[in-house]
Amino acid sequence: MFHSPFGITLMLSFVTASILTLLGAPIAYGIAFSNRLGSVAGEILVSLTLVFPPAVLGYFLMVCFSPDSVFGHLFERVFGHPLAFSFEGLVVASIIYSLPFAVQPLTQSFRSVPSSHLEMARILGAGRLTTFFRVLLPISLPGLLTGWVLSFAHTVGEFGVVLMVGGNIPGETRTLSIEAYEDLLSLDFANARKAVFALLLLSLVSLLGIQLLNRWRRSG
Amino acid sequence: MDAGKSGSGKGNGSRGFGILEPGQVLWMFLAGLLFCQMVLPSLSCAKDKPPLRIAAAADLEAILPKIAEAFTRKTGIPVSVSYGSSGVFFLQVRHHAPFDLFMSADAFYPARLVRLGDGVPGTDRIYARGGLVLWFSRKPELAPGVSPVKALSDPSFGKIALANPRVAPYGRASLHCLKVSGLVGTLRARWVLGDNVSQVAQYLETGAAGAGFLPVGLGEKLRTEKGWTWPVPGSCAPPLLQKMVVLKTSSRQEAAKSFESFVTGPSGQAFFRKAGYGR
Amino acid sequence: MNPLLSVDIVRSFRAGRTIRARFSIPKEMEGRILVVTGESGSGKSTLLRMLAGVVSPDAGSIRWNGEPWFDAMTGTDRPVARRRIGYLPQEDTLFPHMTVKENLLFAMEAGTGILKSVFEGRRRTHAGAVDEALSRFGLFPLSAEIPGNLSGGQRRRVSICRMSLREPSLVLLDEPMNGLDPKAKEEIGGLIRRFLSERRVAGIWVTHDPPEAELLEGARASFERLDPESPMAGHSLVMTEGDDPGFPESGRSFLPKDPGGILLSRMPGESMR
Numbered sequence: 001m002f003h004s005p006f007g008i009t010l011m012l013s014f015v016t017a018s019i020l021t022l023l024g025a026p027i028a029y030g031i032a033f034s035n036r037l038g039s040v041a042g043e044i045l046v047s048l049t050l051v052f053p054p055a056v057l058g059y060f061l062m063v064c065f066s067p068d069s070v071f072g073h074l075f076e077r078v079f080g081h082p083l084a085f086s087f088e089g090l091v092v093a094s095i096i097y098s099l100p101f102a103v104q105p106l107t108q109s110f111r112s113v114p115s116s117h118l119e120m121a122r123i124l125g126a127g128r129l130t131t132f133f134r135v136l137l138p139i140s141l142p143g144l145l146t147g148w149v150l151s152f153a154h155t156v157g158e159f160g161v162v163l164m165v166g167g168n169i170p171g172e173t174r175t176l177s178i179e180a181y182e183d184l185l186s187l188d189f190a191n192a193r194k195a196v197f198a199l200l201l202l203s204l205v206s207l208l209g210i211q212l213l214n215r216w217r218r219s220g
Numbered sequence: 221m222d223a224g225k226s227g228s229g230k231g232n233g234s235r236g237f238g239i240l241e242p243g244q245v246l247w248m249f250l251a252g253l254l255f256c257q258m259v260l261p262s263l264s265c266a267k268d269k270p271p272l273r274i275a276a277a278a279d280l281e282a283i284l285p286k287i288a289e290a291f292t293r294k295t296g297i298p299v300s301v302s303y304g305s306s307g308v309f310f311l312q313v314r315h316h317a318p319f320d321l322f323m324s325a326d327a328f329y330p331a332r333l334v335r336l337g338d339g340v341p342g343t344d345r346i347y348a349r350g351g352l353v354l355w356f357s358r359k360p361e362l363a364p365g366v367s368p369v370k371a372l373s374d375p376s377f378g379k380i381a382l383a384n385p386r387v388a389p390y391g392r393a394s395l396h397c398l399k400v401s402g403l404v405g406t407l408r409a410r411w412v413l414g415d416n417v418s419q420v421a422q423y424l425e426t427g428a429a430g431a432g433f434l435p436v437g438l439g440e441k442l443r444t445e446k447g448w449t450w451p452v453p454g455s456c457a458p459p460l461l462q463k464m465v466v467l468k469t470s471s472r473q474e475a476a477k478s479f480e481s482f483v484t485g486p487s488g489q490a491f492f493r494k495a496g497y498g499r
Numbered sequence: 500m501n502p503l504l505s506v507d508i509v510r511s512f513r514a515g516r517t518i519r520a521r522f523s524i525p526k527e528m529e530g531r532i533l534v535v536t537g538e539s540g541s542g543k544s545t546l547l548r549m550l551a552g553v554v555s556p557d558a559g560s561i562r563w564n565g566e567p568w569f570d571a572m573t574g575t576d577r578p579v580a581r582r583r584i585g586y587l588p589q590e591d592t593l594f595p596h597m598t599v600k601e602n603l604l605f606a607m608e609a610g611t612g613i614l615k616s617v618f619e620g621r622r623r624t625h626a627g628a629v630d631e632a633l634s635r636f637g638l639f640p641l642s643a644e645i646p647g648n649l650s651g652g653q654r655r656r657v658s659i660c661r662m663s664l665r666e667p668s669l670v671l672l673d674e675p676m677n678g679l680d681p682k683a684k685e686e687i688g689g690l691i692r693r694f695l696s697e698r699r700v701a702g703i704w705v706t707h708d709p710p711e712a713e714l715l716e717g718a719r720a721s722f723e724r725l726d727p728e729s730p731m732a733g734h735s736l737v738m739t740e741g742d743d744p745g746f747p748e749s750g751r752s753f754l755p756k757d758p759g760g761i762l763l764s765r766m767p768g769e770s771m772r
Contacts, residue, residue, distance in 0.1 A: 059311065066315035085317045119553045120592040124665060125580040125610030134605065138596045167317045168302040169273065182303060185418035186281040187425055187441065 003171040005179040006198050009156055012087070012175060013202070016094040017102070017152035023095065024102035024147055029132065031103065032110035043107070047100045054097065058164025061093045065165065085167040090175075093165040098154045102147040109143025110136060146213050153206035156199065176202070271298035272475050273318060275309040277325035277462070278418040279350065279390060279435035283495045284323070290491075291482045297475050305416045307387045313338055313467060320470035321479060323347065323462070325417075325435075326389035330465035340473060343466035347483045348497045350460040352393055352452040353439035357430045359448040368450040369401045372431055375410075381423040381432030384413040389460055394433035397457040433457075436496030451496070501565035503528060503701055504669065508549060508559035508569070510542075517733030518542035521559075522720060530695055532672075532702040534715045537722030541734040543705040544589060547671040550703070551586045552579040563669070580610055585667030585700070589674045591654055593646035599657050600642040603629045606664040628664065636660040636690075652683030659690055663698075670695060670702040676711055688714075 031042040049057060065072045065084035075083040083089040113136055121131040137144065159177045166173030168182070176199050183192035276284055281303050288299040302309075306324045313322055313333060322339070324330050327346065333339035360371035372380055382398075383391030391413070398404050412429055414420035421438045423429040424447070434442065439449045464483070466476040482488050505523035512518075520542075524533060537543050548554040550561065552568065555576055561569040568577045593602050607625040633639045636656055646654055655675065662670065675691060676684045695702050706712050712719070719739045726732035 062312065062315050068315070082316055082318075084315055085312070114590060114592075116588050116590045116592050117594060119548075119551075119579075120586070120588065121594075121605075121609065122553065122579045123551055123584060123586050124606045124661070126605075127580075127610075130609055130611075134609075135594055139594070141596070163304070164308070164312070167275075167312050167319070168304055169318065170300045170302065174302070185278065185416075185422050186303070187421060 005174050005176045005195065008087070008172070008174065009176040009198075009202065012090055012094060013152045013155040015091055016098060016155045017148045019091070020095055020098060020102035020151045021144060021148045024099070024106055024151075025137065025144065027099075028103045028106035028110055029136075032107050046103050049097050050100050054158070054160025055164055057097065058093065058161040061096065061161065062165050065089050065092070084165060085169060085173060087172055090162060090166050090173055093161050094155045094158060097158060097161045098151040101150040101154045105143045105146040105150060106140060109140035109146075113139050142213055142216060146210065149206050149209045149213065153203060153210075156202045156206065270472075271300040272320050272472060272479060274299060274301045274321045274323060274479070275313070275317070275319040276301050276303050276323040277306045277309075277389075278303050278416040279325055279437055280323060281418060282437040282441045283491055283497075287483060287488055287491050290487060291479055294482070294487075295475075295478060297478075299479070303418070305387060306389065316469050318469065319467055320472050320476040321464060321466055323464040324389075325350065325460065325462055327461040327463040328389070330463040333465055333467070338468050339465040340468055340470075343473075343477065343480065344463050345465075345480055345484060346461050347464050347480075347488075348462045348492045350390070350462050350497055351436045351454075352390065352397065352433050352457045353436055353449045353496075354397075354452055355424055355432055355434050355439055355442060356448045356450070357424070357427065367401065367456075369397065369403065369452075369456065372398075372403060373406055377430035378410070379423070379429035380407055380411045381414060381420045381429035382411060383417050383420050383433070384415060388414075388416050390417050390433070390435055393457040393460055397433070397452055400456050440496055501562070502526065503564060504550075505562045506550070506559075508556035508561060510545060510549060510554070510556045511733075514731065515733075516731060517725065518545055518722075518735075519725075519733070520546050520736040522736060522738065524701055524718075528701045528718070530699040530701070532695065532704045532715060532717035534712050534717050534719045535703060535705045535721065535736070536707065536709065536712050536719070537734060537736075538730065539707055540730065541722035541724075542736075543707070543722060544673055546736065547586070547588075547673050547703065547705060550669070551584050551671055552577065552582050583665065583668045585662040585665060585670040587655075587658055587662060587670070587672045587675050589677060591646070591651075591658070593654055593657055593661070595646055598643050598645055599638060599649075600629060600633065602646070602657060603632060603661050603664060606661045632660050632664055636663075650683075651678055652680070652687060655679065655683070655687050656690065659687070659694065663694060666698075667700060670700050672702055672704045674706055675704070676706070676708070 027042070027046065031039050031046070033039075034042065062084050063069065065075070065082070067073050067076045067082050067084075072083050079088070083092065117135060117139065118131055121135045126134070157177055158175070159181065162173065162175050163178055166175070166178075168174050168178050176195055180192055180195035180199060183189070183195055274284075274288075284301055284303075288301060292298055302319070306326060306329050309317070309319075309322055309324070310329045310333070313319060314336070322330060322333065327344075330339060330344040334341050334344050354368060354372075356368075356371065356377065360368060360374065360377075362368060362371060371377070382394040385391040385395040395404070398407060412423060414423060417435050417438055420429075420432050421434060421442060424432050424434070424442060433452070434449075436451070442449075464480060466473050466480065470476055502523040502525050507521045508519070510518045518541075522533075535543055535546065545554060549556050549569075556569060556571065558571045559569075560567060560571065563582070567573070567575045568582055569575060593599075594605065597605060604625055607628060630639075633642050636659070638653075638657060638660060641649065641653060641657070646657070649657065670691075672691065675687060679687060691702070691704075694700070704715060704717070706715075720736050721739050722734040723737045724730055724732065725735055
């Protein structure tokens with residue numbers, strides 16, 4: 001199961017979205033509440049991957065992950081295998097690639113929390129951490145979940161980066177989107193149909209999740 | 221939100237989610253970490269018997285699965301093949317992609333890898349002589365003695381598909397044939413470039429292009445369904461020497477070498493001959 | 500003896516508008532209110548936010564019982580949490596994701612610190628005090644509701660209850676009657692007055708509504724235009740009507756003695772630096 005393209009895609013998207021949600025919260029906090037210069041710079045930095053051609057980004061990441069680079073070398077020393085062309089490498093690449101999709105909804109959510117609520121938390125004696133975890137984050141929960149679902153969906157459909165960084169290795173880095181592409185190109189329409197159906201299923205579930213979230217946000 | 225508007229939906233008993241306490245968040249985080257710790261190794265750890273990993277040029281998609289199956293039947297060594305552009309694989313191998321053997325669509329990349337120290341010297345061997353076919357969506361009407369290449373100038377065929385000459389060896393051969401036939405000028409506006417030969421096959425299969433150049437293997441596959449093919453003679457496009465090379469980073473160089481021997485041996489070559497490749 | 504609160508602050512805004520406030524509240528004001536009026540945008544809310552500590556003045560000082568809360572000269576700026584302020588802002592600030600009871604608990608335990616609170620069974624320790632407050636304010640039947648399900652008057656009541664749990668020594672009320680119907684106004688007004696006099700806490704009550712101000716008993720001050728022709732220059736807090744609690748000796752030399760008791764005067768700009 002885990003080694004089928006479906007399993008790999010599901011796992012990759014799940015792990016990526018979850019790590020991104022944890023990682024995105026402090027980043028979104030920084031962007032939403034720093035001064036104007038810092039927030040503009042942060043937003044540009046985070047959104048950079050949106051405009052970068054995925055294959056080019058993938059090549060860049062592959063070079064960074066390879067054992068020839070300082071970072072890749074360090075990873076290999078610690079974990080015993082290279083980061084590039086491994087599942088972990090895909091996770092790291094997907095995190096970078098899908099970063100804006102987790103951070104942007106959360107930034108918007110943070111910004112829409114009235115500052116009077118945050119001031120009140122301080123007046124009631126809360127420190128920064130308490131305010132963050134007990135007031136800001138729970139009120140922004142819909143934004144947090146939207147970010148999770150969006151980065152999940154975005155990772156499911158990721159292609160160029162995965163192809164470059166992952167190397168299309170069956171059972172390890174061959175995801176559904178690569179499989180679908182390969183099946184289509186090799187004129188193997190029966191298998192292509194299966195892969196596309198699985199992709200469609202994952203996308204539908206994600207989109208349904210977003211719809212439910214929106215409904216919840218409107219009613220809540 | 222506004223204190224002035226009195227909340228009308230009163231007392232429907234909905235609970236707040238302020239119950240998300242710091243303690244629970246911490247536990248959720250720890251549980252997530254544990255989950256990742258448990259699942260990730262099962263994903264990334266090598267299986268008991270890792271297969272021989274081959275990075276193969278896209279034109280081999282039609283033929284290599286059969287060869288690999290025969291090889292596994294004979295030696296018991298499982299084979300896992302990744303198909304793609306030779307150029308992309310070249311880049312990935314340069315950055316230590318975990319392949320054991322690289323089967324390129326040309327002779328240039330394997331030789332270069334040996335020179336750069338990423339390929340095992342002496343293992344870059346020719347495994348096939350790839351030829352081109354010209355594929356038409358229907359049989360062109362030709363005066364006797366006229367080369368079918370000339371039929372490409374018939375606008376009713378629509379787009380002409382070929383692999384990108386800058387990145388695909390087969391694309392270079394296709395362009396050479398057009399140049400020799402003096403058609404580059406008239407056809408330039410009508411051609412579409414595929415990233416690799418598989419994409420060219422895709423254009424032809426879907427009817428996006430009405431004619432195009434394919435490697436013999438893929439042409440064979442497409443011909444059985446529809447269309448008409450013409451083998452491009454060596455005078456128009458010199459056959460492509462296709463080389464493979466065992467990679468330095470491979471931990472299974474012996475198995476890779478035995479695969480090389482199998483492919484260049486009589487049983488492997490029979491598959492290539494049947495698919496229209498020369499040697 | 501120091502006055503309860505002595506304030507002498509300036510805050511400027513980007514457009515060049517300036518807000519000045521210079522006054523003191525004597526000890527005798529405990530349990531009573533200072534009514535602050537002024538046109539909208541004159542700085543009433545800003546004054547309260549500066550006293551609460553969520554906005555810093557540009558210059559001057561705020562002293563509580565002689566202790567500096569803020570002093571631009573020495574760079575003192577006591578954190579919000581350590582000023583023991585009860586603040587009822589104009590907006591509704593009950594946390595929308597918490598039930599009434601959770602909102603009240605938050606006031607009790609917010610200062611505990613997040614890591615410490617993970618390891619302590621803090622809910623139980625505060626539950627008694629919260630239950631007691633719930634019943635005292637007649638909120639027990641509402642304790643499991645979220646603020647979105649409450650009426651404006653009920654929400655205000657919960658806010659006051661939450662404020663009371665902090666046991667404040669100074670209460671800042673920003674338009675506390677805003678948006679309430681007449682019946683709720685009467686109820687909330689009585690609640691605030693009772694709370695202040697029972698706990699002997701001083702209050703500053705801000706309102707833009709002259710009839711409302713008329714009804715309130717207490718010392719009065721209003722924000723007046725620095726430039727009578729235009730509101731753009733800014734406003735200065737001016738005492739309009741002093742209750743006469745008798746002004747005690749001021750410990751601070753920059754505050755001139757004033758038999759008016761609560762000193763609310765136009766502040767000369769040059770005395771600031």
